[in-house]
Amino acid sequence: MQVRLAVIGLGNVGKRFLELVQSKHDLLKNRYDLDCVVTAAGDTSGGASYFKALDIPTILELKASGKGIAAYPTHGRGELNMLELIRGAEADVLVENTLTNVKDGEPGLSTMRAALGRKMHVVTANKGPLVLAYPELFALAKQNGVKIYHSATVAGGLPVVNIGRRDLGACDITKFEGIINGTTNHILQAMSQGESFDAALKHMQELGIAEADPTLDVDGWDAANKLVIVANACLRLPVKLSDVRVEGIRGVTPEHIAQARAQNQVIKLVARAARELGSWKLTVRPERLDASHPLVQVPGGYMGVLYETDINGQIFARIKEENPYPTAAAVLRDVINLYQ
Numbered sequence: 622m623q624v625r626l627a628v629i630g631l632g633n634v635g636k637r638f639l640e641l642v643q644s645k646h647d648l649l650k651n652r653y654d655l656d657c658v659v660t661a662a663g664d665t666s667g668g669a670s671y672f673k674a675l676d677i678p679t680i681l682e683l684k685a686s687g688k689g690i691a692a693y694p695t696h697g698r699g700e701l702n703m704l705e706l707i708r709g710a711e712a713d714v715l716v717e718n719t720l721t722n723v724k725d726g727e728p729g730l731s732t733m734r735a736a737l738g739r740k741m742h743v744v745t746a747n748k749g750p751l752v753l754a755y756p757e758l759f760a761l762a763k764q765n766g767v768k769i770y771h772s773a774t775v776a777g778g779l780p781v782v783n784i785g786r787r788d789l790g791a792c793d794i795t796k797f798e799g800i801i802n803g804t805t806n807h808i809l810q811a812m813s814q815g816e817s818f819d820a821a822l823k824h825m826q827e828l829g830i831a832e833a834d835p836t837l838d839v840d841g842w843d844a845a846n847k848l849v850i851v852a853n854a855c856l857r858l859p860v861k862l863s864d865v866r867v868e869g870i871r872g873v874t875p876e877h878i879a880q881a882r883a884q885n886q887v888i889k890l891v892a893r894a895a896r897e898l899g900s901w902k903l904t905v906r907p908e909r910l911d912a913s914h915p916l917v918q919v920p921g922g923y924m925g926v927l928y929e930t931d932i933n934g935q936i937f938a939r940i941k942e943e944n945p946y947p948t949a950a951a952v953l954r955d956v957i958n959l960y961q
Contacts, residue, residue: 748850756859
């Protein structure tokens with residue numbers, strides 16, 4: 622079965638997704654009978670579209686040389702923006718990996734709406750549109766008989782959403798807790814080993830994990846965005862970012878960490894959804910966890926989550942993610958799951 626992909630966003634995750642589509646091509650055909658081809662691609666330079674298939678190595682060579690997709694031979698067009706590309710693409714699936722924008726969700730939100738309206742499935746690693754318009758997008762998908770898969774939006778390659786939405790589908794989830802921002806987890810561990818906040822943050826920026834403007838990470842908003850997605854997808858709660866109480870790690874000092882250690886505790890930035898007096902309370906904040914807590918077993922370089930349920934007990938999962946490949950692999954996983 623041929624699956625035609627329109628890939629929007631060719632940054633760290635988008636490029637690695639294309640690499641995986643290429644390197645895993647034979648495996649996908651042999652294991653799942655899927656022949657994935659890229660018929661459209663777009664980035665900030667423009668777009669390229671060809672109904673037969675674009676050549677993935679050519680796209681990757683362009684990106685490696687610092688050029689955009691508009692420079693693609695014959696089919697590249699600099700005047701073609703991402704929304705126009707999707708409106709005209711001959712594709713079955715929109716793979717949307719543009720940068721997260723939680724102010725207005727663009728350009729991802731408009732391209733998702735256009736794709737769903739054209740009865741294209743959507744697979745995405747982009748948190749912005751889901752944080753801003755989760756109920757709307759899923760209603761539009763249902764109306765058009767297509768699906769939205771987004772397991773890469775929470776903790777990269779860790780199947781947080783798949784566990785909560787699919788594997789715990791018959792459960793009553795009573796609590797969710799997670800360390801779902803890798804930058805803050807590294808910083809807190811580095812501080813516990815004597816490194817300063819500024820030095821630890823700089824190291825993460827040098828690795829390309831933290832952005833030049835680290836506000837989303839260190840002030841807790843990245844984790845809050847992910848918690849909103851978990852709440853909508855897995856807890857079936859139509860919550861918004863304004864429903865989450867958020868506190869970052871800027872106020873955590875070496876003294877706080879030393880005090881916690883003296884009591885056999887560890888400070889972690891915890892995203893939590895828990896029931897209190899019949900209603901749900903959503904928080905992101907630094908917390909002192911006892912050494913016996915499962916999330917203490919999520920050191921720097923890892924992310925992890927904990928589900929508590931009525932019939933499946935307690936489920937803990939973690940991932941070590943040092944580069945964008947696990948996130949790209951999660952995007953590919955979602956493409957596969959569309960057709961299983």
